[in-house]
Amino acid sequence: MTRTLWRRYKNTLALSMIYALTGLALIPLGLVLYYTISKGLPAVIHPEFFTNVERPVGIEGAGVAHAIAGTAIMVGFASLIGIPVGVIGGVYLAEYGHGRWAGWVRLASDVLVGAPSIAIGLFAYALLVAPFHHFSGYSGAVALSILMLPIVIRTTESAVSLIPNGLREAGLALGLPRWRVSLQLILPAAAPGVITGCLLSVARAAGETAPLLFTGFGNRFFTTDASHPMSALPLIVYHYALTPYKSLQDQAWGAALVLVSMVLVINLASRYVLRRQIRLAGQL
């Protein structure tokens, strides 16, 4: 009897430990969000934050417009490279992905997701900065596109694989060639999932600092010319946070808040779209 009691006691104890540890895991999320909002909000409520560029410490009205432009341009160019290549690669894996080659592609993209982003930055430096003797937005874009590629490949693959085979067979039965079935039937049906994957990769790229340290490098001035060094929001957070000036630290928190809001909106929206997509695919 006591043994049964002991087992039940142990069971309750273990269960409460599991609950407690799960709660513990959520504390950092709450704290990070709380501090980013409470410390970032005072900087973000000034409209100059979004319209002005860096000013010397002590002069009012500094902003991060140059970093927002830099992030937008570099991530934009990165998307132009990473998204088409990633989507086509993902379609290949979903349509023909049973052979050994597809297995290699899959393994390579999974490994690439876990590759240290600083090493990708070094790679882009060796490829596009060192030969031209100056930092540039383009080299930053290439580094970010390498980061986006595996995410786009794998999310496209899973979005396309969700589409029931009946749709593909219906198209083939009508005599359509494989490429038309794939591009005009399957891909539009999978579009919400594919677009979501692309947006997730954009969110990831926009938040990365390490690949930009020796490629985009940072710039105190506003520029839209990607052949020059460019600033970016994560670079602003990194550089400003490590300065001893309160005004710059506040701006760093503001830029962090902009990054976090963007990442959270994209992630939450994508979960909604993906869930809906899975439900719709089930009905087809």
Next chain:
Amino acid sequence: MAASIRDVLRPGPKATRVPDRYRTFTAFVSWAAPAVLVAIVLILWLQAAPAISHFGIGFLSATQWNPVTGAFGALPFIFGTVVTSGIAIGIALPVGVAVAIFLAEPGAQGIRGAIGTGIELLAAIPSVVYGIWALYVLAPWSFLHLETPITARLSSIGFLSGPASQSSVFTASLVLAIMILPTLAAVSRDVLRAVPGGLRENSIALGATWWETTWRVILPAAKAGIFGATILAVGRALGETIAVTMVIGNRSGEIPHSIFYPGYTLASVIANEFAEATGTIYPAALLELGLVLILVTLTINIIALLLVRSTARRVTL
């Protein structure tokens, strides 16, 4: 005369296969992923060649790091990387597996979905945001409430001795633990979910309690997969740059004697020094650090992925 059975069975003219250009094209584009991976390793190798030939294997065991005298050794950085990742995994593993057990339980999907979303958002927050948070919130808190009391009481144990410092190996490990937790929890959850429901039902039917079922039946069945998830998380921790750089203290040249001293990691030294490295040997030495880092993380990732995949396949059979 009626056709003999042999005529009927004779193969007709060979069907000519239309070459599937679409397949060729998409396959070609998909090469980008493996090609980039190979190119990264090759280019880093080529660029690091001056340092590799100059220092040889001794580079990995030398402790000096002095750009002025041209003495470069990787050991303190390797030590920092390994120790921060090790402490981080020690903290994150029990929590991550507990979260995975919680998330993989059947029933109450609403609350589990919400908590799962929360854990995944933890993975989405950019590393630099963890960095600024750790620098201004976590490091002072940990200094006051963890490091100072521990060093005061346990200073006789060498690696726990003081004086404590806000920017320390320990603080960096704490941030890393938070950052790798989502990977650990999400992959372990998927592995646990792949354990056949029959195992759980049989165990409960034999009279085992929930905990006995989880501890003695479910976890052993998912052991290799959870091990894979752990290694995957270690891979992430080894390569994490920005958040660690912001809180580890960045002190080069010697191996820290205590986990409460400032240290340095492979990724941090590259982040801090590469943009300003001049000459031939100095940047090449940093690139060699990058090469070491990527070779180690790639190997670890491949092993981890194969482990996770093999258990997922074996268990679902």
